[in-house]
Amino acid sequence: MDWWSFLIFTPASPWRFPSSCKSVLIFFAAGFALACGRASHDPQIDYSGHSLISPTSQKNVRAIVSSVIGISTVVDYRLEFFEYEMSNGQFVAEAGSPTGYRLARSPNAIKTAKRIQKISGGGVILYQDERHTLALTCKHVVNSPDTVRTFFRNAEGQETKILSSRAVRRRATYQVINQINQMEPVEVLHVDPRTDLGLLLIKTSVSLGEPMAYSISYQKDVKWGDLAFVFGYPREIKQLTMGLVSPSPYPGTFSMDVVARFGFSGGPVFVVRPGGALELAGIIRGVPVSKVRYLAPAPELAPGQTLDADDLTFITAEEYDLIEYGTVYAVGAEKIGRFLKDSQAKLQQKGIYLPAKLLP
Numbered sequence: 001m002d003w004w005s006f007l008i009f010t011p012a013s014p015w016r017f018p019s020s021c022k023s024v025l026i027f028f029a030a031g032f033a034l035a036c037g038r039a040s041h042d043p044q045i046d047y048s049g050h051s052l053i054s055p056t057s058q059k060n061v062r063a064i065v066s067s068v069i070g071i072s073t074v075v076d077y078r079l080e081f082f083e084y085e086m087s088n089g090q091f092v093a094e095a096g097s098p099t100g101y102r103l104a105r106s107p108n109a110i111k112t113a114k115r116i117q118k119i120s121g122g123g124v125i126l127y128q129d130e131r132h133t134l135a136l137t138c139k140h141v142v143n144s145p146d147t148v149r150t151f152f153r154n155a156e157g158q159e160t161k162i163l164s165s166r167a168v169r170r171r172a173t174y175q176v177i178n179q180i181n182q183m184e185p186v187e188v189l190h191v192d193p194r195t196d197l198g199l200l201l202i203k204t205s206v207s208l209g210e211p212m213a214y215s216i217s218y219q220k221d222v223k224w225g226d227l228a229f230v231f232g233y234p235r236e237i238k239q240l241t242m243g244l245v246s247p248s249p250y251p252g253t254f255s256m257d258v259v260a261r262f263g264f265s266g267g268p269v270f271v272v273r274p275g276g277a278l279e280l281a282g283i284i285r286g287v288p289v290s291k292v293r294y295l296a297p298a299p300e301l302a303p304g305q306t307l308d309a310d311d312l313t314f315i316t317a318e319e320y321d322l323i324e325y326g327t328v329y330a331v332g333a334e335k336i337g338r339f340l341k342d343s344q345a346k347l348q349q350k351g352i353y354l355p356a357k358l359l360p
Contacts, residue, residue: 002181003113009058010013010206011062011147015107017235018339024277026055026072030103032151040209044132045046049247050211052082053203053242054276056275056277057278059276060214060276060278061082061229061240061270061278062278063114063213063215064212064214064231064239064270065175065240066123066179066209066210066236066266067124067125067130067209067210067211067213068123068124068178068209068231068267069122069124069125069135069176069177069178070120070121070122070123070176070177070233070236070238071120071121071122071123071124071137071142071172071174071175071176071177071185071200071233071353072115072118072119072120072137072174072175072176072177072236073114073118073119073120073121073142073172073174074116074117074119074172074173075117075118075119075144075171075172076114076115076117076169076171076172076312077114077115077116077117077148077165077167077168077169077170078112078114078167078168079112079113079114079115079165079166079167079299080110080111080112080165080167081110081111081112081113081164081165081313081314081316082099082103082109082163082164082165082166083103083104083106083108083109083110083111083221083313084101084102084103084104084109084162085102085103085104085105091152091162093308096132098110099162099163100161100162100163101162104360106257106280108313109352111302111313111314112301113298113299113314114299114300114324115167115258115299115338117144118165119140119141119142119144119266120141120233120234120235120236120262120263121137121138121141121142121232121238121263121264121265121266122137122224122232122233122238122263122264122265122266122267122268123135123136123137123176123266123268123282124137124212124231124252124267124268124280125208125209125210125211126134126211126212126353126354126358127211127352127355127358128204128210128211129204129352130204130354131203131204131218131348131351132201132202132203132204132351133201133203133204133208133209134189134199134200134201134202134203134347134352135176135186135199135200135202136197136198136199136200136266136268136283136336137197137198137199137200137265137266137283138196138197138198138249138283138284138285139191139192139193139195139196139197139198139264140185140196140330141198141266142174142188142198142200142263143188143191143193145169145200146165146168146169146171147166147168147169148166148167149163149165149166150163150164150165150166150213150316151163151164152164158280164316165316166328166338168343173185173269174187174188174200176185176200176202176208176231177236177238178188178205178207178208178209179207179208179209182207184203184205184208184304185202185203186200186201186202187200187201187202188200188201189201189343189346189347189350190343190346190347192339192342194337195252195282195331195335195336195338196285197331197335197336197339198236198332198348199284199343201350209211210217212268212280214270214278214280214355215269215279215280215358216279216280216281216333216336216337216357216358216360217271217279217280217281217333218334218337218360220279221280221332221333222245222254222271222282222332222333223245223352224245224246224247225244225245226244226245226272226281227242227243227244227245227271228241228244228245228256228269228270228272228282229241229242229254229256229269229272229278230243230260230264230267230268230269230270230328231267231268232260232263232264232265232267233263233264233267234261234263234298235263235274236263241256241258241260243253243257243273243328244256244257245254246355248329250329251337252331252332252334252335253282253285253329253330253331254282254329254330254332255327255328255329255330256269256327256328256330257327258327260284261296262330263287264328265284265286266283267283267284268280268282268283268284269281269282269283269330271283271299279332280333281330281332282331282332282333283329283331283332283336284329284330284335285329285330285331286329294318295315295316295318296316297311297314298311298314298315298317312357318342333360334360337359337360338360340354340358340360341360342360
């Protein structure tokens with residue numbers, strides 16, 4: 001022990017100081033000891049740019065940022081609302097009716113309106129040549145249904161066969177969000193409802209992005225505790241997050257403890273391998289949701305508008321998806337490989353031949 005520390009801290013020392021002097025000496029001695037220790041033993045530490053992940057993983061993640069694109073789908077629906085004639089409180093079947101039941105005898109028996117539905121998600125660029133860029137995403141981001149039907153329910157809450165309203169798709173537009181947040185048109189080349197995957201074809205441009213530099217995780221499965229990076233486009237803004245892998249109860253998928261929300265569908269999942277290397281392990285498919293039902297007025301009504309008797313006939317029962325945050329499901333590499341193999345014929349018609357590293 002050094003002489004000064006013995007002098008200050010040993011109870012048997014003959015030296016006695018007022019409490020204020022002791023505090024000054026102790027502070028001076030401690031600072032002197034720390035300064036001497038750094039100068040002689042400890043290396044200088046630079047805390048700038050500090051991260052919880054390794055520098056290698058940071059570098060690899062940043063290398064794929066320009067391979068991730070956003071997707072925006074806008075669908076124009078024509079809504080139809082049906083009013084029926086009742087007999088003794090019952091709907092009356094009628095073969096000639098467009099719904100199979102007798103409509104009310106009024107010019108407004110079928111009321112119409114319109115609704116614009118917007119869907120956003122993410123995708124990853126797999127391939128690119130001078131003319132074409134190919135991106136992988138989810139089917140439900142770029143393949144909205146042609147017709148959506150709602151039916152009346154009976155007193156027990158069970159759905160009947162009596163049509164309440166119908167939404168018919170009139171047109172849909174598909175665009176991608178490039179690296180400078182501009183929209184570019186896209187062609188939906190191929191979708192598969194079984195895997196919920198889709199391939200997009202985009203005209204190559206300087207600002208679109210570049211193909212990912214990593215392989216797809218065909219040779220090694222993702223397992224409990226694997227660390228994965230996830231990209232999404234919530235509110236059409238590119239976002240990165242990460243989570244740990246867990247098994248999924250659904251075949252061909254895996255789950256992660258990621259707080260994802262609307263806009264992450266179609267986003268790529270990159271799993272971290274030993275040494276910090278990355279592999280494309282999956283595509284975000286969805287999150288658990290709860291259904292919330294509510295009564296909704298006609299969509300063209302302004303907020304705060306008072307409803308009159310005619311407006312009440314446009315009220316419909318709607319459902320809202322309430323996200324259960326903390327879990328996200330992804331389509332695994334096995335299904336991605338099968339989907340890409342099944343897409344070969346359509347790709348070759350466009351003159352696109354995928355490199356071997358993208359196929360299982």
